[in-house]
Amino acid sequence: MSTFVCTNQQTEKTSDSKIGVIVSILPQAEFVERVGGDKVKVTVMVPPGASPHTYEPKPGQLKEVSRAKVYFAVGSGIEFELAWMKKIVDLSTEILVLDCSEGIEIKEGDPHIWLSPFNAMIMVENIYQGLVQVDSVNKKYYSENKNKYIEELNKLDEELTLALSEKKNRKIMVYHPSWGYFTREYDLEQIPIEREGKEPTPKGILNSIKQAREEEITTIFASPQFDAKKAEVIAKEIGGDVVLLDPLSKDYIENMRKVALAFSRDLR
Numbered sequence: 623m624s625t626f627v628c629t630n631q632q633t634e635k636t637s638d639s640k641i642g643v644i645v646s647i648l649p650q651a652e653f654v655e656r657v658g659g660d661k662v663k664v665t666v667m668v669p670p671g672a673s674p675h676t677y678e679p680k681p682g683q684l685k686e687v688s689r690a691k692v693y694f695a696v697g698s699g700i701e702f703e704l705a706w707m708k709k710i711v712d713l714s715t716e717i718l719v720l721d722c723s724e725g726i727e728i729k730e731g732d733p734h735i736w737l738s739p740f741n742a743m744i745m746v747e748n749i750y751q752g753l754v755q756v757d758s759v760n761k762k763y764y765s766e767n768k769n770k771y772i773e774e775l776n777k778l779d780e781e782l783t784l785a786l787s788e789k790k791n792r793k794i795m796v797y798h799p800s801w802g803y804f805t806r807e808y809d810l811e812q813i814p815i816e817r818e819g820k821e822p823t824p825k826g827i828l829n830s831i832k833q834a835r836e837e838e839i840t841t842i843f844a845s846p847q848f849d850a851k852k853a854e855v856i857a858k859e860i861g862g863d864v865v866l867l868d869p870l871s872k873d874y875i876e877n878m879r880k881v882a883l884a885f886s887r888d889l890r
């Protein structure tokens with residue numbers, strides 16, 4: 623279910639006593655809700671199906687901001703935040719902006735930090751610190767929730783390590799390069815079709831086809847936020863398939879399992 627609320631009047635009554643939290647993307651909403659439980663009301667700026675590289679907020683969304691106490695930024699330089707966060711935050715006089723990426727090393731300007739469970743643990747820790755900062759009375763509650771979720775993320779990390787070990791071929795071909803932190807953590811390598819945020823040119827597509835053949839790749843991983851037509855062209859040429867993976871699913875742990883399973887099926 624989506625937590626994206628524009629003008630839902632019904633929730634206003636109960637939400638008054640809850641801490642209003644703004645996040646940019648859905649996986650962050652999951653993190654905040656797992657730590658904050660029933661003490662928080664989370665509003666996601668980039669709705670399901672939209673891309674944080676290009677999304678522009680609707681006026682109705684900005685109403686939520688004036689009621690929020692804290693904005694947890696991804697903080698990794700994602701375009702939505704670079705273009706909009708200052709404008710959003712300026713609408714409120716008392717909103718606190720906290721950076722989920724604190725303590726995470728941004729690699730090669732890649733903003734997709736949340737897609738490694740190890741980074742997710744750091745983000746969850748930062749969210750916990752932030753909630754304590756705005757609501758210290760419930761520190762114990764947040765601490766228990768946080769520890770439980772960190773334990774689940776640790777277990778996930780173990781599962782993923784196991785699922786992706788013992789594969790000789792460690793290269794995956796992806797349309798949009800979301801999986802850099804994931805592949806680095808599990809000793810894989812992503813070969814992106816889209817380069818530097820640009821759609822591939824006809825020459826780029828030919829290069830990707832050549833590369834896929836050389837690496838004996840048969841699956842192109844695309845995502846629902848991007849047009850998969852060019853991924854399909856390449857898949858057809860190499861006699862392979864397009865598999866959709868969602869880098870922005872709210873159900874973080876289950877989604878990461880799905881991703882690992884899809885990668886492990888493709889690798890040999």
Ligand SMILES: [Zn+2]
Binds near residue numbers: 798
């Ligand atoms: Zn992306």
